[in-house]
Amino acid sequence: MQERLWDIISAVRAQAPLVHNITNYVVMNNTANALLAAGASPVMAHAHPEVQDMVSIASALVINIGTLDEYWVESMGLATQQAHALQKPWVLDPVGAGATPYRNQVLEELLTYKPTVIRGNASEIMALVKTSSKTKGVDSTHQSQEALTAGQELSAATGAVVCISGATDLIIHQNQYHSLSNGHPLMAKVTGMGCTASALTGACCAVQPEDPFTATLAAMALMGVTGEVAAEQANGPGTLQLHFLDGLHQLSKEAFLKRVKLGESS
Ligand SMILES: Nc1ncnc2c1ncn2[C@@H]1O[C@H](COP(=O)(O)OP(=O)(O)O)[C@@H](O)[C@H]1O
Ligand SMILES: Cc1ncsc1CCOP(=O)(O)O
Ligand SMILES: [Mg+2]
Numbered sequence: 001m002q003e004r005l006w007d008i009i010s011a012v013r014a015q016a017p018l019v020h021n022i023t024n025y026v027v028m029n030n031t032a033n034a035l036l037a038a039g040a041s042p043v044m045a046h047a048h049p050e051v052q053d054m055v056s057i058a059s060a061l062v063i064n065i066g067t068l069d070e071y072w073v074e075s076m077g078l079a080t081q082q083a084h085a086l087q088k089p090w091v092l093d094p095v096g097a098g099a100t101p102y103r104n105q106v107l108e109e110l111l112t113y114k115p116t117v118i119r120g121n122a123s124e125i126m127a128l129v130k131t132s133s134k135t136k137g138v139d140s141t142h143q144s145q146e147a148l149t150a151g152q153e154l155s156a157a158t159g160a161v162v163c164i165s166g167a168t169d170l171i172i173h174q175n176q177y178h179s180l181s182n183g184h185p186l187m188a189k190v191t192g193m194g195c196t197a198s199a200l201t202g203a204c205c206a207v208q209p210e211d212p213f214t215a216t217l218a219a220m221a222l223m224g225v226t227g228e229v230a231a232e233q234a235n236g237p238g239t240l241q242l243h244f245l246d247g248l249h250q251l252s253k254e255a256f257l258k259r260v261k262l263g264e265s266s
């Protein structure tokens with residue numbers, strides 16, 4: 001399995017797939033840089049007259065609801081509708097799910113266009129299946145394991161691969177799941193790490209559209225291993241971010257296979 005994950009990461013480097021992102025103002029620049037460092041080709045586009053054409057030429061779409069407004073919500077509707085119609089993989093990052101009724105309403109609409117993958121932290125995944133209203137914004141107040149049942153329910157209800165990120169990442173599809181225990185606590189001190197995880201998931205799905213479960217595992221393993229290596233070199237959140245980008249660019253097969261910690265599965 002570890003070799004298969006590396007093959008997907010290598011395919012991103014070899015194919016440089018175009019990944020279309022409609023994401024939030026906070027992370028747009030780091031997300032584009034992370035996709036480039038991983039070998040993908042990012043484009044951010046949300047204008048109504050072009051958004052569906054951009055989906056048509058991209059290999060995957062990533063929708064992130066971090067900083068919503070009405071115009072962007074319409075862009076997201078148009079884009080996801082097109083991805084669904086063309087059967088292109090698309091990833092939903094439900095940033096801040098449960099924090100406000102508006103976010104919940106937008107998410108409900110987006111779910112009708114059947115995301116291929118939903119990647120969020122534990123609080124967001126729990127909010128999506130309404131098992132918790134305890135959410136304080138974009139950061140999680142729960143451990144990923146606490147959201148496992150919610151993630152399984154969400155996957156069953158939507159057909160999507162569900163990834164719950166945190167100290168342990170859980171990647172769920174219907175009645176199977178894998179856990180990954182790489183990464184470093186410092187990663188949660190850099191804004192946009194979750195958004196980067198969702199964008200890299202889009203890149204991996206772009207080169208492995210038939211198997212989004214393994215593609216999501218590959219993306220999360222890449223995140224975790226790179227974060228771990230970066231944390232060893234960093235002095236704090238600022239330098240973690242720099243080393244993380246360099247690490248995505250430099251990571252070798254040997255280092256990846258040596259470090260990746262695939263855990264529990266069913
Ligand atoms: N305590 C931790 N230990 C190891 N890795 C972590 C930890 N917290 C977050 N990560 C990693 O950071 C990335 C972002 O996850 P997370 O913080 O859950 O997302 P979000 O930023 O959306 O809340 C993931 O790759 C995750 O594995
Ligand atoms: C702080 C913040 N506020 C709205 S979007 C955003 C970024 C969230 O990024 P992540 O979920 O990846 O930490
Ligand atoms: Mg997030």
